[in-house]
Amino acid sequence: MIAFAVSALFLxxxxxxxxxxRRRFGNAVYLGLAVTFLGLGLLSAVDDLPHGLTETVLVLLLLxxxxxxxxxxxxxxxxxVTMVRKEGRSLANLLSLLAGLGILGVLGLMAVAVLTHSRVLGVVAVTLLLVLGYVSFLFLCFVGYAxxxxxMRLRRDAGFVVxxxxxxxxxxxxxxLLASRLDRGREVYERLAARGQDGPPFLIASGGQGPDEELPESHAMAAYLVERGFPEDRVLREDRSRSTEENLLFSKELMDAERPGxxxxxxxxxxxxxxxxxxxxxAGVDGQVVGSPTAAYFWPSATIREFAAVFLEHRAVNLTVCAVLVAVGCLGLAVTG
Incomplete structure (x- = not known):
């Protein structure tokens, strides 16, 4: 009952x-903790199941x-391997492969520790497992809340589509990949325009010019839309940004100048x-974010990259927790020594 009560509190x-x-990572952690304690509560109730069903549930859980x-x-x-074949070799494209090899490495280390009865390897393996468990919990929170x-329902009062x-x-x-975003942006624009609140919104194409590009991304994006019949007078070009943060900050400047608030x-x-x-x-932008479809093979590495960025944005807390877990493992090694 205590686990269910804690789950209800986090929920x-x-x-x-x-x-x-809704744009807080803390929401993801609360949801993850609610599900975790709910699972613990259900697990504690397994003994109350009919004879035979308890054993089946435990066997499935162990599997x-x-x-x-x-x-x-x-x-x-x-x-x-698929990412490397289709997208080329880069650190971003290797993330899912590195994650898979990392998991196999930890599992292999645990197996060696058990087979060799090595106290040191056992403590190292358990320490890595604790850190991996913490990171995995946050990753599942991230994926679930994403x-x-x-x-979530699209807002009704937007004056811009960025x-x-x-x-x-x-x-x-x-x-x-970018065409998918533009097509989704046009769809959102048409839905908002059909509501007729305070006139049609503006669509902001946001992207500056990279060192290997002949023109700013926003200009190519606007041309893509206009060539397909999008009204040119409803497109604004934000052509200074080099990152997502700058996309948002510079687009906010355009929005504040055109329709404050x-x-x-x-x-x-x-x-x-x-x-x-x-x-x-x-960045202080009053905006909801919607996503456009992505090829299935691209999703794992891209999601790992996004999670890693969020993890490092909260590095003070996350690295402290990881350091404490490592310290606990070292303490365990010292005690058993």
Whole structure:
């Protein structure tokens, strides 16, 4: 009963957090803790199940805990190979492969520690498992809340649609990833325009010029839309930004000059939506973020990259927790020594 009560408390905190501002990573942690304690409560109630069903549930749980990490690691490695084949070699494209190899490495270290009865390897393996468990918990919180955030109802009072840039092909052409954002932005624009509140919104194409680009991303984005029949007088070009943070800050300047106080809907790819929302809150932008579809093979590495960025944005807390877990492992080694 205590676990259920704690779960209900965190669920209440999650609900209050979403009502106050859905663009907070704390909401993801509250939701993760609510689900965790709910699972603990259900697990404690397994003994009350009919005879035979208890054993079945426990066997399934052991299979999930035992085989789940191995299956996940293999899938991540396979995805990493696919990413390298389709997108080329880069650190960002290798993230899922590195994550899979990291999981297999920790599992292998645990197996060696058990087989060799090594006290040192055992403590090291448990320490790594504690750190991996903490990071994995936050990652699941991130993924779960990102899924929910992407399905929250679209706001009704937006005066702008901001489409974030993502680089050009050959220095001047819109790639499929960015085309997906622009198509989604146009869809959002048409939905808002159909409501007829205070006239149609403006669409801001946001993206500066990179060192390997012949023109600013925003100009290519605007041309893509206009060539497909989008009204040119409703497009604004933000052509100074080099990062998501600058996309939001410079777009905010355009919005404040055109319609002070008006809200916006920010469009990016689905894997980037939650982090963009966190950054929008930090930049003081009154905007909800929606995502456009992304190829399935691209999603794991991209999501890991987005989570890593959020993890490091809260580095003071997260690295402190990891340091404490490592210290606990070292203490365990000293005690058993």
């Amino acid at each position: 209440l905190l999650f609900g209050v957090g979403v009502l106050r501002d 999930v805990l035992g085989l789940g990490p191995v299956v996940l690691a293999v899938l991540l490695c396979a995805n990493g 899924f929910l955030y992407g399905r 489409v974030l840039g993502s680089g050009l092909i050959g220095g001047r052409r819109v790639p499929p 008006a809200g916006c809907v920010i469009v990016t790819n689905d894997f980037h939506a939650l982090r963009a929302a966190l950054l929008a809150r930090k």
